[in-house]
Amino acid sequence: MVHQLPTGAKDLLPLDVAQKSWIDQQIQQTFQAWGYQRIITPTVEHLRSLTAGGAVDPESVIQLHSDSTNILGLRPEFTASIARAYAARLGANVTAPQRLYYSANVFRRKANRSSEESFQAGVELLGASGLIADAEILMLLGDSLDAVALGDWQIILGDARLTGALLDLLPEQYRAKVRQALSSLDRVGLMEMDLPEDVKGYGLDLIDLRGKPKDVLSRLSAMAWTSSLTGEISYLKSLIEIWESYGKSGLANGGDRLILDLSLVQTFDYYTGIVFEVACNNYIVAQGGRYDQLLGIYHPKGVSYPSIGFCLTLEEIQQALGAKLSAPLNSPSCLVVARTPAAIPAAFAYAADLRQTQKGAIELELEFRDPDMVRNHARSRGITQIAWIDGQGAINFEESD
Numbered sequence: 001m002v003h004q005l006p007t008g009a010k011d012l013l014p015l016d017v018a019q020k021s022w023i024d025q026q027i028q029q030t031f032q033a034w035g036y037q038r039i040i041t042p043t044v045e046h047l048r049s050l051t052a053g054g055a056v057d058p059e060s061v062i063q064l065h066s067d068s069t070n071i072l073g074l075r076p077e078f079t080a081s082i083a084r085a086y087a088a089r090l091g092a093n094v095t096a097p098q099r100l101y102y103s104a105n106v107f108r109r110k111a112n113r114s115s116e117e118s119f120q121a122g123v124e125l126l127g128a129s130g131l132i133a134d135a136e137i138l139m140l141l142g143d144s145l146d147a148v149a150l151g152d153w154q155i156i157l158g159d160a161r162l163t164g165a166l167l168d169l170l171p172e173q174y175r176a177k178v179r180q181a182l183s184s185l186d187r188v189g190l191m192e193m194d195l196p197e198d199v200k201g202y203g204l205d206l207i208d209l210r211g212k213p214k215d216v217l218s219r220l221s222a223m224a225w226t227s228s229l230t231g232e233i234s235y236l237k238s239l240i241e242i243w244e245s246y247g248k249s250g251l252a253n254g255g256d257r258l259i260l261d262l263s264l265v266q267t268f269d270y271y272t273g274i275v276f277e278v279a280c281n282n283y284i285v286a287q288g289g290r291y292d293q294l295l296g297i298y299h300p301k302g303v304s305y306p307s308i309g310f311c312l313t314l315e316e317i318q319q320a321l322g323a324k325l326s327a328p329l330n331s332p333s334c335l336v337v338a339r340t341p342a343a344i345p346a347a348f349a350y351a352a353d354l355r356q357t358q359k360g361a362i363e364l365e366l367e368f369r370d371p372d373m374v375r376n377h378a379r380s381r382g383i384t385q386i387a388w389i390d391g392q393g394a395i396n397f398e399e400s401d
């Protein structure tokens with residue numbers, strides 16, 4: 001029988017693990033430097049908790065049936081779990097704001113019914129609203145991307161409330177269709193839809209609200225129908241000014257680090273304020289946003305706390321870094337060889353001594369092979385030192401480069 005993995009699942013071999021661990025370490029150090037503390041939530045939760053409020057589609061969750069009434073699921077993301085964990089604690093046992101971070105695997109069911117496991121590292125800033133909180137999250141995101149030396153990343157910033165309000169200006173029967181076209185940036189699809197010409201024109205205007213922040217904001221302010229949204233627009237303006245003052249310089253090709261995109265609509269529907277994603281070499285390496293109502297869904301009395309966060313996907317960062325990723329495999333520094341069976345105890349003892357004093361790993365030769373074969377083996381493993389131990393316990397040290 002051939003034992004195959006389920007579609008979409010994969011083994012991570014040592015090089016993959018070493019690269020991911022390096023990325024993870026850089027990111028976790030950055031989160032900690034901003035005062036975030038690690039939280040671990042369970043991999044398996046009630047499906048109704050993972051999808052409470054309808055923001056997460058149950059179809060995207062890998063479901064486990066424990067009995068006929070209890071459906072469990074593997075977490076497809078962390079924000080809902082953290083909202084569940086803190087909804088009743090915040091304000092009662094712990095004070096706001098809470099700065100939390102996580103780093104672990106998530107599982108999603110794809111449209112083709114395959115499952116996908118990926119690794120996310122992210123933060124949630126619970127119980128905080130306003131300019132400084134939003135700016136902290138954007139800047140922490142920028143620092144995390146720089147910590148892994150990602151290079152030409154670009155933040156695409158939207159605003160779920162503003163986009164929602166712009167869509168609400170349409171007659172209700174057209175909103176879902178235009179929203180759908182926006183989320184897939186589908187200009188052609190929108191033009192071909194059976195919609196009145198003025199609705200199509202408005203939808204196209206919304207799709208085009210994307211580009212240099214200053215240009216988009218001035219186009220938006222100039223649109224007569226946005227007079228009721230001036231507060232939101234000036235909020236975005238202030239946030240962008242703070243971001244620009246942080247000195248994350250532009251891209252190598254002279255482009256902007258920050259793109260304002262009011263057509264940005266995220267997969268998870270719990271966002272109520274700014275939303276963003278980060279693109280780098282055609283990969284979406286991070287996403288997040290503000291969600292001010294989510295904790296209320298989990299609170300026994302419906303009390304909510306304004307919150308914001310983001311997650312980075314380690315696989316996407318690894319792909320985006322490509323050949324730039326040089327996290328080396330930890331190659332052993334010394335091979336200890338027992339020349340005869342009588343030398344085995346001395347070989348173990350000497351290897352134990354070396355482990356106390358040397359930095360790299362110490363490996364043992366497992367057979368009594370011809371010395372040249374041992375040397376070849378050491379070379380192929382990148383080992384530069386060989387300690388030969390004879391039956392009397394005498395050590396002969398050999399170094400190569």
Ligand SMILES: N[C@@H](Cc1c[nH]c[nH+]1)C(=O)O
Nearest residue numbers: 077079288289309310311
């Ligand atoms: N949990 C979201 C990202 C996020 C974190 N906090 C807010 N949003 C995701 O997986 O896409």
